[in-house]
Amino acid sequence: MELAGIELKNPVMVASGTFGWGREYADYLDLNKLGAIVTKSITLLPREGNPPPRIVETPSGMLNSIGLQNEGLDYFLKEDLPFLAKFATPLIVNIAGESAEEYAELAKRLSRETAVKGIEVNISCPNVKKGGMAFGVDAGLTKEVIAAVKKATSQPIIAKLTPNVTDITVIGQAAVDAGADALSAINTLVGMAIDIETGGSRLGTLTGGLSGPAIKPVAVRMVYELARAVNVPVIGIGGIMSGGDAAEFLLAGAQAVEVGTANFVDTAAPLRILAELNDHVHRHPRALNLS
Amino acid sequence: MELAGIELKNPVMVASGTFGWGREYADYLDLNKLGAIVTKSITLLPREGNPPPRIVETPSGMLNSIGLQNEGLDYFLKEDLPFLAKFATPLIVNIAGESAEEYAELAKRLSRETAVKGIEVNISCPNVKKGGMAFGVDAGLTKEVIAAVKKATSQPIIAKLTPNVTDITVIGQAAVDAGADALSAINTLVGMAIDIETGGSRLGTLTGGLSGPAIKPVAVRMVYELARAVNVPVIGIGGIMSGGDAAEFLLAGAQAVEVGTANFVDTAAPLRILAELNDHVHRHPRALNLS
Amino acid sequence: MAIQEKCRIEDHKQVGPRHYKLTLASQYLASHAQPGQFVNVRCCETSDPLLRRPISLHRIDAQKGMIELLYEVVGRGTELLSKKPVGQELDLLGPLGAGFKIDPAKKIHLMAGGGMGIAPLRALAEQVTGRGSRVAGQAVYILIGAKNKESLIGEDELRKTTDQVQTATDDGSAGKKGVVTDLLLDFLDSQLSVTSYPLSVIYACGPRLMLKAVAEIARQKKIDCQLSLEERMACGIGACKGCPVKTVSGYKMVCKDGPVFDAKELVWN
Amino acid sequence: MAIQEKCRIEDHKQVGPRHYKLTLASQYLASHAQPGQFVNVRCCETSDPLLRRPISLHRIDAQKGMIELLYEVVGRGTELLSKKPVGQELDLLGPLGAGFKIDPAKKIHLMAGGGMGIAPLRALAEQVTGRGSRVAGQAVYILIGAKNKESLIGEDELRKTTDQVQTATDDGSAGKKGVVTDLLLDFLDSQLSVTSYPLSVIYACGPRLMLKAVAEIARQKKIDCQLSLEERMACGIGACKGCPVKTVSGYKMVCKDGPVFDAKELVWN
């Protein structure tokens, strides 16, 4: 199937930051069978990430405050890309920066790589002090970043949106106006967990990003709103654990989905979800009935 | 304890819409022992509410689309208030309207009742076509409604905020500027659930409000943000199931809490939570350590 | 008055492909519950699944201080419930709602159950016949519909209460081929004289479409009819307004005003 | 290579106030796991609690195709785990991480466990001594610290592997009154000649503060030291970057680069 000019193998991809650099999951499932691989966010320079603890479990969800730990673009190009390039699965590289220029530079250098089939622009990470979500909550800054990326690359661009906004369609439309070829939603909701014994945060940072089944109802709603508001494909993300969950996003208007937190619970999640989804679609050739 | 001029019996109240008119729970717990009773939202005229289904369970949460079903102010004053007035527990009446005038009228007529000790202004209900959340996502409209209520009553006013905004402190500050004596947060997150067999909504409406443990991390974060931004007391709401959860909100800066969805799971929830909270506070006289 | 109580599981048996019978010790419920009422069951201690699950009282034995529930595993809540071992305690809220009303003027009791709809009918039949022993002048007829032979649960047990049990299955694998309303129509048309209609009452429980059809039959034949409805619930006690059903006097709550309603009250769409 | 596998519960016993020993059938894990590695266990099928729980391999028996886990109930995940009956299957991911490294040049193996920290030491001791039978020239000493007598778990079993087991409890209700580092210091100062230090290695597992103290002792005495760390985990396989520990070369992942680290690598704060 085709999505915004990317030839996906199927509609079930893996979500940025939850599937490492692919390598980590290669023992557990056949990477060739994924709809696409979306890498963890890459930054221009290496980032050490946030202090531990970085993970807190919450009811039917988890908070993370990874803080975009990664080795930077050069390392990625040298060490990770060659591995990922070996698979028949399209590779979508997720990028994050502290300024529009950084995003543009990342996009420019990545588009030289033939293995890269698309760029997902993370303007929605809640775990960094500069950049990230600060862009994605502001229509003007969203436009600025996406326009800069658009100018820097001819690759398909997916703008990854944050749910921490009053109206996600405003941000989505801004991204489309600036040249986004697709939208993905949602990144994590900003949350907190307090250690009642110490009175401090249960994360090394004050806040983290909430993911997992807990956020699915919010994610489905936002995908529905986006799909009706914009004329580019929407990729649904948020709490997908089963083929039924994936179907829910497709019915809400998504063209494809990304599986995130589920990878931690079940290393075979994306392929199991794909099988369940195919099975469901088979039984329900056409079911779309939202008013 | 005192909160914004209301003499609470303790910091654990019940949340609007989850405790009926008190009567429904009177068989299960001693209403005299609650911090305060917050009524379901009352509107000027009777409201029939939304078509069924109105409830969908989600992972660690639920969506509701009740749509403010209630018999209207006159009925409340005649049938429910006399019952509630019998208890030593302070009564906070939650009001909802379609215009600032309606809110003001409700507040005016309620303040004549000596049994009413405070008014919680619901500008955050996501389940009505007019009014409700439409006010609470807009700082200007928030000001308008709260100012109108302020003029209409000398009772303490609690503005109940919606989490479906980019920055809850902006709305909170607007409410305070307009005269709110306290803020309560959060009301439900807007969510959707789709029936994958039919393709339609699993609710009688398209969207509903997400409540329960799933939303607790978001609620704690917003209470934390509010408590640092405004100089009136904040009441914490969202997914409180245990005394530990309540403690988390108090550590985040809330002065009191409201227990919502937990009432459905455990009819003794508020008093159990109060006992657990007291026990915790006893063991940790002072634990507040957020940077 | 309903209470929230932890009840010991005294027995827990699989009685069909996905069907279980659960016996719980509760003197309170056994003495206070009425046929048609239900309990709201907490199926797990964690927050997923979060809400209680409503289950009808299948049998109410005040003497033994026991109640029985009959349920089908259809999702995660009932799945978790089915795993609970004998000896463990279950958190119940009940008895809830308004049950069947037994009008002493009625002599002929027609009970129609579709699928798991037979669950509350056992308690009702036992009540009408005085818990097992037939009562003079009261006739109880039970009509059961199910998908197939395997999901036709509880027939043998119902026969202990009345010898008038008729069955139908969608695929004809047991009893008559057809649905429970076929049995009802057939019964009314060929086994009951029209003059007995005023002395008769129909009680039905089952899928919505079945209940609608039963209501229509009752309306046409002018027979009193009580229906036990289902709706998604949160509180189960009338507090959340989460379980509405349209009636001639507006929305009523299935958990509090029902689950049993007079068919004449209901508005179908 | 690690795999995700459903393993049958062969035995499941309470061995302490909140402590359990779980025996699982897995030829794969039993043949591939190394002491110090762990498995990531799915404690429930619903989404609350959501994440797997890391548990060390307590025993690894390739011959029988069995592994044992020793764990303490500290929260909801382990609570649910403790309820799993024999015969049920458990979803495991493993063997994960980098375990203890056995350096053939070392002859004296000092193993210090605090609380549940003794869990991986059993497998390690058995490995060093050749699974139960003492190996000539290799001495294994096990030092255990616990809160009190009741939470001193597995001492008897460890004595089957070595007769050199010393214990300490915070309240003195068993063994020496004190903590495990007291035992260690005492041992190094009065039972081991300084000349043996280069032939010795300390392995430790337990609370962070204990490990920090052990590392400091090892540094001062210039004894090789391997520490098994704990951190909150999501993926358990190095993919999420969720379980960092500060090392001299930046953050490393406890799940992948550890859980066992050379003490010299770690940066404490």
Ligand SMILES: Cc1cc2nc3c(=O)[nH]c(=O)nc-3n(C[C@H](O)[C@H](O)[C@H](O)COP(=O)(O)OP(=O)(O)OC[C@H]3O[C@@H](n4cnc5c(N)ncnc54)[C@H](O)[C@@H]3O)c2cc1C
């Ligand atoms: C008053 C009342 C009495 C009932 N008595 C019985 C009984 O005696 N025996 C029995 O087996 N079942 C009975 N039910 C239905 C029972 O409550 C549901 O089957 C159960 O809640 C499903 O829970 P679950 O978690 O297994 O399924 P879920 O995973 O929640 O849902 C699976 C499917 O079950 C259906 N369902 C879920 N909840 C309800 C509900 N509250 N009402 C109707 N359908 C629902 C839906 O179609 C859903 O798709 C009764 C329901 C009500 C309202």
Ligand SMILES: Cc1cc2nc3c(=O)[nH]c(=O)nc-3n(C[C@H](O)[C@H](O)[C@H](O)COP(=O)(O)OP(=O)(O)OC[C@H]3O[C@@H](n4cnc5c(N)ncnc54)[C@H](O)[C@@H]3O)c2cc1C
């Ligand atoms: C590599 C590794 C090996 C381990 N081996 C064992 C073992 O062999 N036996 C054993 O009993 N325990 C072991 N643990 C600790 C075990 O993972 C935790 O006790 C368990 O995850 C707690 O889950 P819970 O749901 O019961 O508690 P939760 O409700 O999640 O938390 C209760 C408390 O447990 C602690 N905790 C929770 N998760 C972790 C974690 N991942 N690491 C450390 N502490 C945690 C926290 O202090 C928390 O306050 C190991 C941990 C790691 C990282």
Ligand SMILES: Cc1cc2nc3c(=O)[nH]c(=O)nc-3n(C[C@H](O)[C@H](O)[C@H](O)COP(=O)(O)O)c2cc1C
């Ligand atoms: C541990 C973790 C790390 C993540 N890292 C990134 C990241 O680097 N870049 C990004 O765009 N999103 C990141 N995300 C967000 C996910 O891609 C996804 O949008 C979000 O988790 C919601 O989906 P889920 O509920 O299926 O996990 C991360 C999420 C988690 C849980």
Ligand SMILES: Cc1cc2nc3c(=O)[nH]c(=O)nc-3n(C[C@H](O)[C@H](O)[C@H](O)COP(=O)(O)O)c2cc1C
């Ligand atoms: C069934 C239901 C009905 C509600 N009705 C109202 C209402 O009438 N007015 C209102 O201000 N909030 C209403 N709420 C929101 C709750 O008061 C509360 O803010 C929210 O549920 C979050 O808290 P919880 O997670 O503890 O339930 C309702 C919530 C639920 C679940």
Ligand code: FES
């Ligand atoms: S379930 Fe709450 S009113 Fe019926």
Ligand code: FES
């Ligand atoms: S738990 Fe994911 S990297 Fe360690």
